[in-house]
Amino acid sequence: MKMISRFKNQKVLVLGLARSGLAAAKLLHQLGALVTVNDGKALEENPMAKELLSMGMKVICGHHPVELLEEEFALMVKNPGIPYSNPMVVAALAKSLPIFTEVELAYLISEASIIGITGSNGKTTTTTMIANVFECAGRPGLLAGNIGFPASEVAQTATASDVMITELSSFQLMGVKEFKPHIAVITNFVASHLDYHGEFDDYVAAKWKIQEQMSEEDFLILNVTQELAKELAKTSKATVVPFSVTEKVDGAYLFENQLYFKKELIMSADEIGVPGLHNIENALATIAVAKLSGIDNQAIKEGITRFSGVKHRLQDLGTVKQVRFYNDSKSTNIQATQKALSGFDNKQVLLILGGLDRGNAFDELLPDLQGIKQLVLIGEVAPRLKELAEKTALPWVMADNVAEATELAFNLASADDVVLLSPANASWDQYLNFEERGDEFIQTVEKIKGEQA
Template structure:
């Protein structure tokens, strides 16, 4: 299906969040006729119209709840928001009618211009995307940072020109329905178990991540993590030119960490790039993010001196192993973005002192064994909250860790942590779970943590 095929035609957008609102805006601009479906019956039409751009409020048909077959029969395309699974009942009805389905990033790509960097992975996406976006801004005149980072790709697509450089944080949800989507440089930072309640199997989840290389050829580049089993294996069948990075292996080609220094190697000839102590970021996970960002940026033609200048001045992304404050000799860290066990492992590894850890939340079907195995004498107390607290406690007991307690609310957990912490300790919010059982998103959870700490 070509982008021009939707001009003058009815297109269903499912979901009234950021992606849905951005998709409606783009569809109106290109001459399509968007219909916005919001299946959450708790919201009103007035609520939805307020979220739309002013130009779209009076001209967009809005349906709340169920959609009739007679409406579906008039559609030329469907654009489900990332939160809408492709096996949801409404989407299955659409599939049965052979109506094409594009994700928001597919819709946006079809109307965008310029060069595209697409970054995915289970963990590290936001930090790496933000860093690469800053590097692109330092070298190119016309840049955009879009995607899962909180900026609608669709809303910005028509602003882009042939000279634009766009950096996108791309989630597995966004990669479920792509066709023409084609990045000049892509990256898969890692693949570890996550969102299995949505994708059901690791094989399906990994294949969605691999879709970031959709349409790539050997003229394009894909940056991959050599230390991750899934991404290392994918390097053997990746359609693009592969650049690996590693914190464990001295690579003959690619980027690697040796002691405290990052090296770039070509055909066995290694060149020192930088000392990791020159970075503001902490933790081995951020060394990986920096190596990936350097590889991506060099592939986009940015001079190394420009890249390193940005890296050295880059501060941690909010909610990702973010230092909040020291209160009465206790350091507080906000790692609310640690929404799965592998991400939360990185949070623990970044700690260098006895740590009181806040864990638990919405159950995405994760297992917590490896997370608990990484406590390694650092975690002196585990404070559990949310839907998964008993599941995590059982796993902890299985591994011989019994220094945990349950709290019924986030506020109760925070109060208990501050009362239990001694001078020289750290309090770390790194839940290994999503926030949706207690908060609308991880950002709200992290902000609540920071507000509490700063008010101490």
């Protein structure tokens, strides 16, 4: 890594821990910064804070004292999940204190080139698919970022011969200033996280920061199936490489069920290892990255064909008595569930749907539910979904939780049917997160497999 000196003897406040905060604090300490850590979890329940304390850092836990900012900090490094409405952040902004997220630190020290991937849906799948292709090509691609590997941690051991394949959330991108990937991908723009960002335009602006520092020597891969992306492309200094499932473009595109890059046939859409139109889009973005990175077509095809999905993202869990199970717990909004359904024949789908009631209407999902074999409704929003199903004559049953829903769906299924957990809602009414919800689905499928063995 680059042992930069800009933070040496500078007072830096790390706000919020978790894995990214821990990595940022350790890195800054190594770079000679005078680190103060502030985390909301009490010290006695906070092994990360104890570890940093043992390393000689100042640690304040259990609350966020705004008066702490009376100290002359040069920088705040904020956990991405902490909103800008947080009193500590508001006070920092009032003092014109620079606020970074740890991906900015990763960029500043990284010897490796960076591929950055963001978007509302599909970014984890695309990130992992790109890494798969790099692996098949024998190229050193390191997964990093929002996918569970703090970028500032990965960057410390990355070399100039490596490439960091980095998933980036809108939360992370709001805290970058100099960050500049050589290749950036934006999979799509769909209204999401508006409880954090406020307005859709603000959310888009956060995503668009990925290309802010890019020049014409860098490549910005955009999904021009969306008109918004076409308009934004006109404002970027980067070299835009489009991809589309609806038209031939000067980049990656779908035509007559074949995937092309700049008129060169790469592979058939039927060879993609995961179903759905959205995964064709993910594959096109991957092809664009790979071709720009000098990877040959055979490795691209092999990497995409072998790709079998990411946990909780349309994850294939196998078959029991010719009934296939797919875990798409990550689908926490309507658009993600629409994309999941596009890969199946509705008359063979038993869909587990529901979760946290945010008060939104589901009218835009109705066309995608037509002909569905069975809805299994869960969570706080289930009564409203039931009313919608009754009005539109869609078959429904209610379940108390994912485990019960999975058992019900399996008992109602026939050979060649699909039991799909794609809730279109957040999980927080019943589960800590979408991972816990998906894990319950996985565990129930394994239980069914055992019972039917």
